[in-house]
């Protein structure tokens with residue numbers, strides 16, 4: 001049995017990536033939510049030969065840490081599940097753009113933190129952040145044009161690449177970034193995906209506020225629960 005350690009659903013974009021990738025591939029797991037800066041968070045990592053970071057997957061007595069390693073681990077362990085796109089050229093691009101997200105886009109990630117309960121409102125961006133956003137739009141356009149015929153996601157049907165770019169889709173909405181039609185449709189597809197809706201619904205109920213992720217601090221702009 002698999003157990004996925006995650007943190008706050010409102011803020012933890014790396015947790016969201018691993019969680020969505022497993023859900024999207026229909027891989028069963030138990031989720032364990034550890035609020036940031038809690039004793040439970042520290043206790044969960046005591047005795048594990050792994051960094052104190054989420055997501056972390058427990059597979060029996062093995063700990064797999066880092067979202068990309070988790071995704072590759074489950075792809076290997078469940079080869080019949082659609083973790084990655086099935087077509088080779090699509091899979092090559094999917095892996096490449098996940099690696100690009102994993103090691104890049106620092107300016108955008110820092111300036112526009114994931115914050116699912118913040119109502120959409122613009123935030124001024126410098127040229128570096130704008131360049132990151134433009135690169136995301138280029139990736140989405142290329143994937144959708146070359147491989148997107150079978151559905152609304154980057155490679156048609158949902159894959160790990162969508163799990164990886166879902167937090168970006170939320171940031172573009174949260175900070176009211178102007179979008180081209182392809183990006184707007186993709187952001188909408190992510191926000192309508194039932195697994196994402198389930199995650200966001202839970203996020204909006206959370207009590208924990210992280211000052212460094214609230215760009216309007218000391219004001220916490222927070223959408224009321226429906």
Ligand SMILES: N[C@@H](CCC(=O)N[C@@H](CS)C(=O)NCC(=O)O)C(=O)O
Nearest residue numbers: 012013014052053054055066067068
């Ligand atoms: N590159 C790592 C990033 C993991 C990471 O930075 N996780 C953050 C939360 S999103 C964390 O656990 N921070 C611990 C803390 O803030 O106490 C991955 O892909 O899993």
